[in-house]
Amino acid sequence: xxxxxxxxxxHDITCRQAVALxxxxxxxxxxxxxxxxxxxxxxxxxxxxxxxxxIRITVAVTGRIREEDLNPAAREDLMDLYRxxxxxxxxxxx
Amino acid sequence: xxxxITTGPEDLRGCPSLNPDEGDLLGRLRAxxxxxxxxxxxxxxxxxxxxxxxxxxxxxxxxxxxxxxxLGLLRGLDRFEGRSSLRTWLFRIVVNRAISAGLQERQHxxxxxxxxxxxxxxxxxxxxxxAPPVHWADEAVDRMVAPELAARxxxxxxxxxxxxxxxxxxxxxxxLPSAEVCDILGISEGNQRVLLHRAxxxxxxxxxxxxxx
Numbered sequence: 001x002x003x004x005x006x007x008x009x010x011h012d013i014t015c016r017q018a019v020a021l022x023x024x025x026x027x028x029x030x031x032x033x034x035x036x037x038x039x040x041x042x043x044x045x046x047x048x049x050x051x052x053x054x055i056r057i058t059v060a061v062t063g064r065i066r067e068e069d070l071n072p073a074a075r076e077d078l079m080d081l082y083r084x085x086x087x088x089x090x091x092x093x094x
Numbered sequence: 095x096x097x098x099i100t101t102g103p104e105d106l107r108g109c110p111s112l113n114p115d116e117g118d119l120l121g122r123l124r125a126x127x128x129x130x131x132x133x134x135x136x137x138x139x140x141x142x143x144x145x146x147x148x149x150x151x152x153x154x155x156x157x158x159x160x161x162x163x164x165l166g167l168l169r170g171l172d173r174f175e176g177r178s179s180l181r182t183w184l185f186r187i188v189v190n191r192a193i194s195a196g197l198q199e200r201q202h203x204x205x206x207x208x209x210x211x212x213x214x215x216x217x218x219x220x221x222x223x224x225a226p227p228v229h230w231a232d233e234a235v236d237r238m239v240a241p242e243l244a245a246r247x248x249x250x251x252x253x254x255x256x257x258x259x260x261x262x263x264x265x266x267x268x269x270l271p272s273a274e275v276c277d278i279l280g281i282s283e284g285n286q287r288v289l290l291h292r293a294x295x296x297x298x299x300x301x302x303x304x305x306x307x
Contacts, residue, residue, distance in 0.1 A: 014217070014220065014221025014222055015217060015221060015222050015223045016217040016221035016222070017221060019217075020291075022291070023287045023288075023290055023291035023294065024287055027272055027287060029272075029283065029287065047223050047226035047227055048223075050226075050227050050229050050231055051227045053231035053232075054227060054230065054231045054234075054298050054301075054302070055294055055295075055298055056231075057231055057234045057235065057238065058294050058297050058298040058301065059266050059294060060238060061234075061238055061243060061244070061247050061301075062247055062251065062262065062266040062267055062294075062297060063266055063267065063269060064238065064239070064244050064247075065244045065247050065248040065251065065267060066140070066141075066144075066267060066268075067140065067248075068140050069140075070135070070136065070139055070140055074139070074157060074161075075132075075135060075136075075139070077161065078131075078135050078139065078161065078164055079128065079131070079132060079135075081161065081164060081165060081168070082128060082131045082164075082168065083128070085165075085168040085169075086126040089126075091125065091126035092126070093126060093128075094125055094126055094127055
């Protein structure tokens with residue numbers, strides 16, 4: 001007879017531990033045991049599941065704050081920098 | 095709401111005339127091709143300034159650091175062997191310039207009992223919620239694109255301490271993968287995640303407290 005290891009239970013880790021591991025969980029950086037523990041916990045703990053949803057939304061909102069508009073003057077300064085570098089090295093304009 | 099992860103040659107999206115092969119790009123840069131340089135600038139300069147802001151408070155100084163990094167790239171172009179992607183190399187130059195200019199000490203704090211970010215007071219001693227999260231995630235999904243929300247989050251990122259700010263800028267704002275961020279900042283994966291966790295926890299909590307939803 002083989003003894004099967006018990007399936008992880010929601011109470012195998014506390015909410016505090018689950019929250020502490022959430023970034024590792026999102027990054028998929030947990031070992032299989034810890035991963036299973038947190039999944040079991042999240043499946044039964046609505047508060048931790050909500051916390052995880054909120055962290056995911058925080059990440060998504062943070063990904064939307066980029067301002068890509070490059071100041072035209074700054075861009076022109078950089079192009080001048082490149083042209084000077086090219087001239088100093090004696091590279092002809094292609 | 096997945097993040098766009100861009101690495102290496104895909105960085106050249108929006109530069110249709112460029113061969114996505116990085117070797118080709120390097121060749122064109124070395125040969126003096128302005129278009130190749132302009133594409134790189136359009137792709138990376140804003141991110142470089144944001145990264146520099148993780149070390150310096152003044153936007154003008156951050157702009158100078160980024161400009162200086164471009165000069166560093168050009169001067170090092172002949173020595174670049176392609177062991178990392180061009181972006182990783184460029185961002186590393188930004189970090190080094192920001193530090194070596196003596197603008198600010200790096201403040202990557204060692205891992206302490208701070209994995210919980212600002213949330214430690216919300217649990218009982220035995221580790222269960224005392225103040226469980228107020229539910230707002232579902233309502234928030236609809237409001238994520240609001241411009242005022244982006245403005246507030248931008249401000250919250252700026253108010254973070256340097257370590258968490260640097261990591262969250264590269265990971266969540268720029269969408270860089272974990273390994274590349276460690277490479278750029280010269281920190282371990284574990285330390286990186288602690289700093290990221292702190293940053294996200296603080297932003298999440300501020301959004302909740304301000305009931306921005």
